[in-house]
Amino acid sequence: MTIILETSHLSKEYGNKRGIRDMNIQLHAGDVYGLLGPNGAGKTTFLKLITGLIRPDQGAISLFNYQLPEQFEAGMQHVGSMIESADFHEFLGAWQYLELVARFYPTVTKKRMEEVLELVGLIKVRKEKIKGFSTGMKQKLALAAAILPEPKLVILDEPTNGLDIEGTVMFRKLIKQLSTEKGTSFLISSHMIHELEQLCNRVGIVADGQLKKEGYVTELLKNNQSLEQFYIDELELSKEDRESA
Numbered sequence: 001m002t003i004i005l006e007t008s009h010l011s012k013e014y015g016n017k018r019g020i021r022d023m024n025i026q027l028h029a030g031d032v033y034g035l036l037g038p039n040g041a042g043k044t045t046f047l048k049l050i051t052g053l054i055r056p057d058q059g060a061i062s063l064f065n066y067q068l069p070e071q072f073e074a075g076m077q078h079v080g081s082m083i084e085s086a087d088f089h090e091f092l093g094a095w096q097y098l099e100l101v102a103r104f105y106p107t108v109t110k111k112r113m114e115e116v117l118e119l120v121g122l123i124k125v126r127k128e129k130i131k132g133f134s135t136g137m138k139q140k141l142a143l144a145a146a147i148l149p150e151p152k153l154v155i156l157d158e159p160t161n162g163l164d165i166e167g168t169v170m171f172r173k174l175i176k177q178l179s180t181e182k183g184t185s186f187l188i189s190s191h192m193i194h195e196l197e198q199l200c201n202r203v204g205i206v207a208d209g210q211l212k213k214e215g216y217v218t219e220l221l222k223n224n225q226s227l228e229q230f231y232i233d234e235l236e237l238s239k240e241d242r243e244s245a
């Protein structure tokens with residue numbers, strides 16, 4: 001199995017002593033890996049470290065065999081990401097925004113830009129200014145930008161936040177399609193357990209800034225009635241550990 005992302009002992013502590021500690025995660029090519037955890041567990045921090053938005057205090061990140069942060073650009077060339085609510089230039093139209101993103105990727109054509117807008121359901125409003133977009137529409141545009149250069153790995157932080165049912169179904173179909181037809185790998189953070197159960201082949205449970213457990217969804221489901229039950233049991237164990245420490 002080809003390892004496309006590996007973190008070892010990745011740690012980041014904010015001024016308030018919160019953050020993540022000793023996160024060791026491996027992603028294999030073709031994985032749809034779900035990072036599950038309650039609010040404040042450290043999921044976004046982990047994804048920000050991998051995408052270079054913040055720097056680690058300790059630990060190593062290898063992305064497509066490039067070491068971060070030293071070889072950041074080379075490592076990120078096959079990665080598309082959507083971390084927290086995208087910060088858009090609101091005066092631009094959706095099409096103009098994608099044109100701006102496309103400047104970083106010489107291989108992206110106008111046809112590809114139309115294709116991604118069609119995929120996320122924004123083709124009809126491509127000329128409208130982002131200022132007038134709803135949260136869900138902005139989320140869809142951020143997703144379009146993340147998949148625009150046909151990356152090998154797509155990193156998505158809470159991607160269905162703000163999406164309606166139709167948008168959520170679109171998002172799920174898109175991930176399945178890209179993963180089965182193009183072999184795209186995904187790293188997705190969410191607390192929507194049912195969503196991850198349907199989408200992912202592997203999940204990691206994060207709580208209190210640490211990776212508490214991980215495994216193949218099929219394996220986890222063998223011993224548990226549902227991923228939800230497994231998740232609740234793991235969080236309960238982690239709470240007991242904390243209380244007895």
Ligand SMILES: Nc1ncnc2c1ncn2[C@@H]1O[C@H](COP(=O)(O)OP(=O)(O)OP(=O)(O)O)[C@@H](O)[C@H]1O
Pocket residue numbers: 014015016018019037038039040041042043044045046191
């Ligand atoms: N810039 C920051 N400064 C100080 N503390 C921070 C900062 N960003 C995050 N934290 C803290 O670090 C911890 C992990 O936050 P993080 O945003 O990574 O969690 P999360 O699992 O993504 O949560 P959620 O599901 O609510 O988005 C939290 O306790 C949070 O309060």
